[in-house]
Amino acid sequence: MKTKDILKISSFPVLIGSLCCLGPIILVALGLSTVTFAASLTDTFYGEYRWVFRIVALILLTISVIFYLRRSKDICTIDQAKRRRNEIINIVAIVLITAVLGYIFFLYVVVHYIGVWFNIWQ
Numbered sequence: 001m002k003t004k005d006i007l008k009i010s011s012f013p014v015l016i017g018s019l020c021c022l023g024p025i026i027l028v029a030l031g032l033s034t035v036t037f038a039a040s041l042t043d044t045f046y047g048e049y050r051w052v053f054r055i056v057a058l059i060l061l062t063i064s065v066i067f068y069l070r071r072s073k074d075i076c077t078i079d080q081a082k083r084r085r086n087e088i089i090n091i092v093a094i095v096l097i098t099a100v101l102g103y104i105f106f107l108y109v110v111v112h113y114i115g116v117w118f119n120i121w122q
Contacts, residue, residue: 017057
């Protein structure tokens, strides 16, 4: 499994999972919102709905791994999955670890400092 494939599989779910804090930043950057409203929206999204964003991201990650296994690895039946069980376990573990680390870095480092730069939070 190539690094390019790992990033291709996990980048979109990481982006969707971090929309709780990235969405208000995008609204401020486009001039569609005030900083006060964006800070309030971020508090609401991250405080009450962060698990919704994370669960949606996990569902999207599962779907993208299934599509990857079907298209790139030609694993379409249960028999093929049983024969290549170790490969599937390795792919799922690598993608899950990469997605979790990507989510943590993107949300708590990149998005945080962009929000500080826009004065949405301190």
